[in-house]
Amino acid sequence: MGTPYRLVIFDLDGTLYEFPANATNFKTTKIYGEIKSNAIKFIGLRIGVGKEAASAIWDTINAKYNGHIATGIETEYHIPRGEYLSKVWDVKAETYLKPNLKIKALLAAISKKAILSSAPKVWVDSALKALEIDKMFDYVATGSENSRKPHQAAYLKILSHFDLPPKAAIMIDDDLEFLKGAKDVGIDTVLISKRLEALPPFVDYKVSNILELRKLLL
């Protein structure tokens, strides 16, 4: 089957690799555990407080800024977001992620593809390298940029890079909020999920594993 899509936009975490069975999302992975521990160390050093106080600051910011720690730290403590992200998210991805030959083959068969991740660039670069797919994408957009999912500008920037209308693109993501953002600008959507769930109207297709995209896109 031919595909009407000329551009496939991929999320990274939970999309281009699966979370372990005991993790339900990125925040429950060991990767995020390491990131959180880096964050508490960073807050302690940078603000000049002990570990317990730093941990309490993390909790407060996490709740107040809905998990957007870097933004909260910047707003409340005037520490640049970029500095926080590059230090705290500097995690060795190869400790957690291994290349998958079938996923590499699938990606190789898709002609035009981009990454749109909300994770910081330092993590995206490290993860793509660990998965050995860092040379495979025509365009990589990360959470280190000003426009991030689910804001329309993040999706529109990619479309304009390729000079394509929304209807020519399809977005693959494991996060419903980010698929809604894609649909809001007119991009078709694929949810990656192993759960049996009623699909909201902004989800066009659902697959339980990225390899099932073969049927849909090739």
Ligand SMILES: [Mg+2]
């Ligand atoms: Mg994801």
